[in-house]
Amino acid sequence: MTARIVLHDADITRALRRIAHEVLESRRGDGRLVFLGIPTRGTVLAERIQRIVDEIEPGTSSVGSLDITLYRDDLARTPTRAPAPTRIPDEGIDDAIVVLVDDVLYSGRTVRAALDALADHGRPRAVRLAVLVDRGHRELPIRADFVGKNLPSSMSERVSVRLADVDGVEEVTIEP
Amino acid sequence: MTGLLIRGATLLGETREDIRIRGGRIAATGRLTPELDERVIDADGLVALPGLVDLHTHLREPGGEASETVLTGTRAAAAGGFTAVFAMANTSPVADTAGVVEQVHALGLQHGYATVRPIGAVTVGLEGERLSEIGAMARSRASVRVFSDDGRCVHDALLMRRALEYVATFDGVIAQHAQEPRLTEGAQMNEGALSGELGLAGWPAVAEESIIARDVLLAQHTGARLHVCHLSTAGSVEVIRWAKARGIAVTAEVTPHHLLLTEDLARGYDARFKVNPPLRRDDDVRALREALADGTIDIVATDHAPHPAEAKECTWAEAAFGMVGLESAVPVLQTTMIETGMLGWEDLARVMSSAPAAIGRLDGYADPLTEGAPANVTLVDPAARRTWSTDDLRGRSRNTPYTGVELAGTIVATVHGGVATVLDGDLRPADEVVAAWAGLREDARG
Amino acid sequence: MKHLLSTRDLDRATAVSILDIAEDMARTADREVRKLPTLRGKTVVNLFFEDSTRTRLSFESAAKRLSADVITFSAKGSSVSKGESLKDTAQTLQAMGADAIVVRHHGSGAAHLLAHAGWIDAHVLNAGDGTHEHPTQALLDAFTMRQRRYGADSRERDLAGMRVVIVGDVVHSRVARSNVWLLSTLGAEVHLVAPRTLLPSGVETWPVTVHEHLEPALALGPDVVMMLRIQQERMHAAFFPSGREYAREWGLTAERFALLGPDTMVMHPGPMNRGLEISSAAADSSASTVLAQVTNGVFIRMAVLYLLVAGSSEERA
Numbered sequence: 001m002t003a004r005i006v007l008h009d010a011d012i013t014r015a016l017r018r019i020a021h022e023v024l025e026s027r028r029g030d031g032r033l034v035f036l037g038i039p040t041r042g043t044v045l046a047e048r049i050q051r052i053v054d055e056i057e058p059g060t061s062s063v064g065s066l067d068i069t070l071y072r073d074d075l076a077r078t079p080t081r082a083p084a085p086t087r088i089p090d091e092g093i094d095d096a097i098v099v100l101v102d103d104v105l106y107s108g109r110t111v112r113a114a115l116d117a118l119a120d121h122g123r124p125r126a127v128r129l130a131v132l133v134d135r136g137h138r139e140l141p142i143r144a145d146f147v148g149k150n151l152p153s154s155m156s157e158r159v160s161v162r163l164a165d166v167d168g169v170e171e172v173t174i175e176p
Numbered sequence: 177m178t179g180l181l182i183r184g185a186t187l188l189g190e191t192r193e194d195i196r197i198r199g200g201r202i203a204a205t206g207r208l209t210p211e212l213d214e215r216v217i218d219a220d221g222l223v224a225l226p227g228l229v230d231l232h233t234h235l236r237e238p239g240g241e242a243s244e245t246v247l248t249g250t251r252a253a254a255a256g257g258f259t260a261v262f263a264m265a266n267t268s269p270v271a272d273t274a275g276v277v278e279q280v281h282a283l284g285l286q287h288g289y290a291t292v293r294p295i296g297a298v299t300v301g302l303e304g305e306r307l308s309e310i311g312a313m314a315r316s317r318a319s320v321r322v323f324s325d326d327g328r329c330v331h332d333a334l335l336m337r338r339a340l341e342y343v344a345t346f347d348g349v350i351a352q353h354a355q356e357p358r359l360t361e362g363a364q365m366n367e368g369a370l371s372g373e374l375g376l377a378g379w380p381a382v383a384e385e386s387i388i389a390r391d392v393l394l395a396q397h398t399g400a401r402l403h404v405c406h407l408s409t410a411g412s413v414e415v416i417r418w419a420k421a422r423g424i425a426v427t428a429e430v431t432p433h434h435l436l437l438t439e440d441l442a443r444g445y446d447a448r449f450k451v452n453p454p455l456r457r458d459d460d461v462r463a464l465r466e467a468l469a470d471g472t473i474d475i476v477a478t479d480h481a482p483h484p485a486e487a488k489e490c491t492w493a494e495a496a497f498g499m500v501g502l503e504s505a506v507p508v509l510q511t512t513m514i515e516t517g518m519l520g521w522e523d524l525a526r527v528m529s530s531a532p533a534a535i536g537r538l539d540g541y542a543d544p545l546t547e548g549a550p551a552n553v554t555l556v557d558p559a560a561r562r563t564w565s566t567d568d569l570r571g572r573s574r575n576t577p578y579t580g581v582e583l584a585g586t587i588v589a590t591v592h593g594g595v596a597t598v599l600d601g602d603l604r605p606a607d608e609v610v611a612a613w614a615g616l617r618e619d620a621r622g
Numbered sequence: 623m624k625h626l627l628s629t630r631d632l633d634r635a636t637a638v639s640i641l642d643i644a645e646d647m648a649r650t651a652d653r654e655v656r657k658l659p660t661l662r663g664k665t666v667v668n669l670f671f672e673d674s675t676r677t678r679l680s681f682e683s684a685a686k687r688l689s690a691d692v693i694t695f696s697a698k699g700s701s702v703s704k705g706e707s708l709k710d711t712a713q714t715l716q717a718m719g720a721d722a723i724v725v726r727h728h729g730s731g732a733a734h735l736l737a738h739a740g741w742i743d744a745h746v747l748n749a750g751d752g753t754h755e756h757p758t759q760a761l762l763d764a765f766t767m768r769q770r771r772y773g774a775d776s777r778e779r780d781l782a783g784m785r786v787v788i789v790g791d792v793v794h795s796r797v798a799r800s801n802v803w804l805l806s807t808l809g810a811e812v813h814l815v816a817p818r819t820l821l822p823s824g825v826e827t828w829p830v831t832v833h834e835h836l837e838p839a840l841a842l843g844p845d846v847v848m849m850l851r852i853q854q855e856r857m858h859a860a861f862f863p864s865g866r867e868y869a870r871e872w873g874l875t876a877e878r879f880a881l882l883g884p885d886t887m888v889m890h891p892g893p894m895n896r897g898l899e900i901s902s903a904a905a906d907s908s909a910s911t912v913l914a915q916v917t918n919g920v921f922i923r924m925a926v927l928y929l930l931v932a933g934s935s936e937e938r939a
């Protein structure tokens with residue numbers, strides 16, 4: 001059986017645009033926005049969302065990446081991987097509204113690790129979570145604030161996000 | 177049973193004959209019919225060799241009983257087809273007096289697995305300073321004829337000269353462990369690219385070759401006999417070849433391990449491969465094989481050097497030098513020399529029996545396997561092959577370098593002075609061997 | 623990676639990835655919270671048969687920054703100095719639940735033995751074995767060179783095009799061995815300078831150019847000059863006649879130092895013998911990376927510990 005495409009490139013662009021608007025709407029007051037992507041694809045998505053936000057409200061947001069490899073609680077069960085760089089914008093995250101961005105939300109363990117990592121970098125006013133796809137099956141009490149597409153899936157299925165910058169094609173697929 | 181009949185053995189790999197053994201001697205050879213009181217050994221397909229003689233064995237007793245004793249060492253010898261071993265002097269106390277050599281000699285007689293001829297120390301305590309009581313050892317019941325400080329080199333040139341001259345007085349020979357001590361301080365393995373890479377101090381070939389060169393010149397100058405232990409380098413072979421061409425009375429030995437193994441084994445820092453002199457390069461192995469084949473090297477001797485596990489289960493530099501080799505000697509020789517066509521079985525009999533016996537002045541090995549000769553016989557199954565393991569060892573220690581190596585040939589039977597010490601490929605029990613010797617002495621008196 | 627025993631075992635990709643991970647570790651050093659939870663619940667044992675406070679502290683601090691539990695066994699005053707064998711000590715540590723053993727030993731091959739003798743199944747990290755290797759020192763040297771050369775743009779780069787001159791007691795130096803293999807794997811051009819007495823046998827088979835005198839090597843315009851520590855007792859074993867003569871012939875004197883290019887780095891694994899292999903003028907100059915080497919040592923050791931210990935348990939067959 002072959003993979004089924006659930007989001008085409010245009011769908012992805014639309015989803016990110018919607019997320020950008022939702023983030024701006026949800027921001028109350030004049031809080032500074034910091035988008036932090038979780039490598040590899042979360043970083044790409046964070047950059048795209050921030051670009052949209054910056055077009056609408058120039059100069060009110062910044063973007064970076066937050067590697068969580070060294071914070072994972074499943075290190076001993078997976079092959080060792082090299083960490084990706086963490087880039088925190090020069091202004092830091094203290095008192096900012098941090099929006100964590102990832103491609104897929106699944107068990108929630110990545111987000112937990114990201115929250116741990118974030119705490120070692122400073123103290124944001126609030127932390128939000130944006131994901132392109134939420135496929136369910138949470139193992140922790142974590143939920144996303146902004147979701148591109150809810151994609152109920154079976155645990156045996158495989159959800160893949162491919163982005164032009166990383167993979168050469170732009171699509172989300174599901175395969176049995 | 178008072179006699180043995182070996183049926184259908186191939187004598188020295190040449191002719192198929194039966195061998196009758198009675199009263200400790202070869203009673204007859206040829207086509208023989210079994211008699212009622214004989215134990216018959218079916219030797220179809222087996223090669224009959226004279227009992228083997230090891231000129232270089234470390235039996236460790238007295239003092240080193242944790243690694244070997246005269247009993248366990250001679251059992252290992254018998255399992256390897258040996259009927260006589262020369263026991264090195266570096267025991268504790270050192271075999272530098274008549275008392276110690278007589279004790280070791282007597283232990284050999286008591287157990288009966290092999291004839292034990294002690295080697296006397298050249299210098300007191302192997303210290304390289306004063307000559308030991310060479311005359312007393314020579315005249316003792318052990319009738320010592322081989323003298324060696326093995327493990328150490330008699331490096332002082334004057335002392336070596338005197339030793340050669342003095343030992344000659346008693347028809348003895350100095351067996352020199354050729355190792356220039358200053359050039360080998362802290363030495364761990366063959367000096368070369370590998371020692372440089374592994375960070376182990378090198379044992380340069382020149383440290384062996386320079387001593388051999390000096391010693392053959394001293395032997396020439398004094399007219400005395402010299403025996404050089406465990407040659408390990410191509411350069412040493414050249415020096416011996418030169419000396420023999422000049423008519424110098426020098427004999428040389430090589431160990432089985434130097435005929436098979438090379439320094440590359442040090443790469444894993446497994447101290448089982450740490451030995452003195454060290455394993456060398458392929459070129460050296462080739463030169464040693466050729467020299468043994470052309471007679472430049474006279475004999476093979478095992479340098480059987482047992483060590484307890486803890487002396488090998490440590491870092492390379494902390495580990496003891498040496499490997500056990502009695503049980504594996506014939507398989508290694510068959511693998512390296514016979515199967516390569518470099519030696520025949522008759523040659524093997526020479527380099528592992530008659531020649532070492534002649535150097536050590538051991539009687540009874542000059543005309544082996546002939547009527548009237550002492551019954552020292554070894555039966556080899558040349559068709560057998562096995563992957564070597566520590567289960568194949570019969571001594572007290574386990575430090576063999578051959579585990580996992582496939583070797584050709586196996587010892588099926590050993591007869592020492594008419595007494596079977598090995599039958600069907602395994603040792604006979606100690607009480608049976610002792611009783612058989614007692615029976616022989618009864619017969620001799622009666 | 624199961625063990626780190628020798629830089630010979632590292633291919634270019636692995637070596638570069640260790641340096642890159644060390645960059646990540648270095649980043650965490652400027653944060654508010656320096657500690658990472660990565661090795662929480664893991665036990666790292668420092669087993670030091672040889673005294674070396676600097677290296678021991680560096681490993682301890684690396685393991686602690688990664689939240690590992692750290693146990694240190696030093697030869698002095700413990701059972702290891704009372705004749706207990708390496709095997710018994712290692713098995714004791716294994717029984718205590720060591721996930722990784724950082725070992726320094728005076729015997730070449732000690733780390734290899736711990737890793738492969740079948741006594742234990744912990745990860746083994748060679749912190750210096752006899753005159754064999756000291757892989758983390760070479761890695762931190764390479765890291766330091768790369769950082770000086772490329773700064774923030776270091777990631778994913780190797781040392782291609784860099785010319786490194788290593789001077790001194792190569793035959794007894796585990797630092798030199800580890801550096802020769804690693805630097806050449808990373809594409810650097812390596813030169814060794816020493817009198818013949820201090821060159822290892824077989825050096826002609828190494829991926830290096832050998833010089834017996836210092837001037838011709840310095841005239842090549844090296845990017846790095848690495849001075850090895852000279853042990854005073856060597857002169858008694860006839861490796862060279864006197865410290866004065868050594869310093870004159872092979873030392874990085876103030877005069878020689880003055881001839882170096884403005885960007886040439888001066889490295890030393892420490893501790894230095896000032897006035898012997900290195901002059902104070904060189905050691906205290908801005909060309910000297912000695913202090914950076916100490917700082918970077920922690921990052922490299924964090925990176926290696928991470929790679930060895932954090933990995934999946936299935937790898938630990």
Ligand SMILES: [Zn+2]
Nearest residue numbers: 326327353405
């Ligand atoms: Zn010897």
